[in-house]
Amino acid sequence: MANIRDVAKKAGVSVATVSRVVNKNGYVKKSTLEKVNKAISELNYSPNAIAVSLNNKKTKTLGLILPDITNPFFPELAKAVEEVANQNGYTMILCNSNGLLEKEMEHIEMLERKYADGIILASDSYTEERLKGTDLPMVLLDRGVNPNHSSITANNFSGAVMATKHLLKQGCKKIAHIAGPKNVLTAVDRLKGYQSVVRDSNWYDGDLIIHANYNTKEAITATKKLLEMDSSIDGIFASNDLIAIGCLKAIRSIGWKVPDDIAVIGFDGISLTDLIIPQLSTIKQPVYEMGEAATKLLINEIEVGKKESLFKEFDVTLIHRESTDKRGEINE
Amino acid sequence: MANIRDVAKKAGVSVATVSRVVNKNGYVKKSTLEKVNKAISELNYSPNAIAVSLNNKKTKTLGLILPDITNPFFPELAKAVEEVANQNGYTMILCNSNGLLEKEMEHIEMLERKYADGIILASDSYTEERLKGTDLPMVLLDRGVNPNHSSITANNFSGAVMATKHLLKQGCKKIAHIAGPKNVLTAVDRLKGYQSVVRDSNWYDGDLIIHANYNTKEAITATKKLLEMDSSIDGIFASNDLIAIGCLKAIRSIGWKVPDDIAVIGFDGISLTDLIIPQLSTIKQPVYEMGEAATKLLINEIEVGKKESLFKEFDVTLIHRESTDKRGEINE
C-alpha cells in the first residue's frame, strides 16, 4: 500500500501538503490540489489508520462488552451499536464477558491498550469500585446505573407493574414471579415492580417468588417447583422471556394448558416470543433504540466531551399475546 | 498512562532495555531486569498497542463479517470466533453486511485501513471477482468456497439428503422443499440434496420446490401457497430453521396438525428449535466448532503463513424431534 510520501513524491509536493488535502484543512492552491488528488487516486492511497491513531490518540473504535451474545436479547443491541457506530465512522469491537467481572476487566484493559475511544458496557456485575481505574468514556447499558457514567436503561420497574396488572386484569387470582439473579439490577427492579402491585393482596406470599438465572433450563426446574408447592397459582410473571419460555415448557410437561389453567408473561420482547406456540405475552423493551441512544451518547462524549452524566430511561410496552389471553381478547 | 520512557527513566535505563524486558528478547542482566520490572509494575505500564502496530504492521485484530447478527445462527458463530481470537491474543471487530455486497466491500476496505490482520467472511454474495483486490488473509465461512481462500463449511448436501430420507422413513408420501435464496450457496446445496433423493419418485414435481429468503415471514406465505396448491403434501424440508418455523406457523394457522397431518424438518440446529412447540426436527451444524476452526485456520495463516487453501467440511447430524415424529419414536 502506498503511503503519504509516495503520494508527495508523485505529486511533487511535500507530505504536509498531501496531509492538508487529505484532511481538507489549511490552504491549498487549486492546481496543487488537483495534482495531489490525481496522485492519490493513481496510487489508490488511503491514510494508514494506525499512524493517524498514534498521533491523535483516537482510533475511531468502540468497544461493546456484553454478557453473552448468544442470549437473543443482545444481537439486536449489537446490531444497533454497530450500525450507528459505522454511520459515524466508528468500528465496533465485540467482547463477550460471560457475565464474569474478571473477563470484563480484562476486556476493558485490552480496549484501553488498543486505544479504543470509548466503551459501551452491558454488565451484570458492574460495581463502581472496580471500574474507577478507567478514564475511557463509557456508557452503561441496560444493567447498571451509576453517577460517574451515563447510562441507558429501560423502565424495568414500571414494566413489571404493567405485566403484573395485566395478569390481574386477565383474571389471575394468584400470581407467582420467577425473578432473575439477585445481583442483576434489571431483575431486582422487575421484582420490586411485581411486589409493589401484589404486596397487599390477601393471597400474597414470599414463597411465590423464586429466583433463576436468565435461561430456559433453570426456569423449567423453578416452574415445576413452584407449581408443586402451590397448584392454585394461575399466573406467572417471568423476569425475562427466556425464563418465560422455560415456564411454558414446564407447564406443558405437567399437562396444564396456557393460558386457561395458567397465564404467563415475560419481559424483553425478543423476537422469539412471537415464534413460539403459544405466542408469549411480554413487556417489550425498545432494544434497538436503546443501543442507538447509547452509541450516540458515547460518540458525543468522545467528540464533544462530557459535561455531566446523562441517565436515560426508555419506556417499555405491553404486548398482549396468546399466553395471557384468558378472555379471548386477541383476534388474529 | 505511563509510556516506555517513563519506565526507562524510573528504572534508570534506556528505552531499548525496557523494550527488551517487556518482549523478553535480547540479553538483560538479572539486576536490571528486576529494576525494570519494578518500575513497570509501579507505573502500571503496559505497551501502547497502536505504537507496536505501527512498527510491526500487526494489530492482533480480526474482522468478522456476517450477513446479520440478528439471525440466530450467527451469534454462536460470533461467540466462537471471539473466544478463540481472545485466547490467542486477538480482538474481534464485528461487521454486519446485511447481505449487501457493497457493505461487505466497505467493511473489507475499512479493515484493511485499520490494519486488521485477517478476515473471516460469511457471505451470501461472495464472488471471487470482487475480492481479488484484498491480500489480507481471509477465510470463508459457511457460505462460499473458492480456490484462493481457505474455507469452512458444513456438509449441506448430505444434510439435505439425511433430512429428506428421514421424512420418507417417517412415512411421508409427498415431500415439498422450501428452498433458500437461489444465489446462496448453502441453499443451493440443500436443494440439490433434496432433489437427489426425491427426483425419481413418481410423485415428484418441480412445483414442490418454492424459494424464500431465510426468514420466518416469507416462509409463512410460501407454505400457505404450497399447501393451497397441493393439499396432499405431508412433509416439508425447510432450507433452514427460520423457514421451518414459518412453516409451523402457517400450518397451524390453517388448522393442520404437526406431525400427524404434515411433518416438518429444518436445517441449522439453532437453539430456538428446541424451545418451540412442537419441537423442531433439524439438521444440526456444529456451529461453534466451525467458528473455532475458521478462527484457528485464520490465525495460523496470519502467524505461520499460508501454504495452500484448506477446504474443511463439517459433518452435520440429524436431530429427531416432535415435528417429524409421526411414529411415536421419541420418548421424552
Add this chain to the structure above:
DNA sequence: TTGAAAGCGTTACCAG
C-alpha cells in the same frame, strides 16, 4: 549487557 538513533505513517506547528 546496554544505549543511541533510525524508522513505522501521520499530523500540526512554525517559518517562509
Add this chain to the structure above:
DNA sequence: CTGGTAACGCTTTCAA
C-alpha cells in the same frame, strides 16, 4: 499557500 520537522510510543539494528 507550501515545506521542514518534531512528535506520537515502540522496536530494532548498530556500536560500544
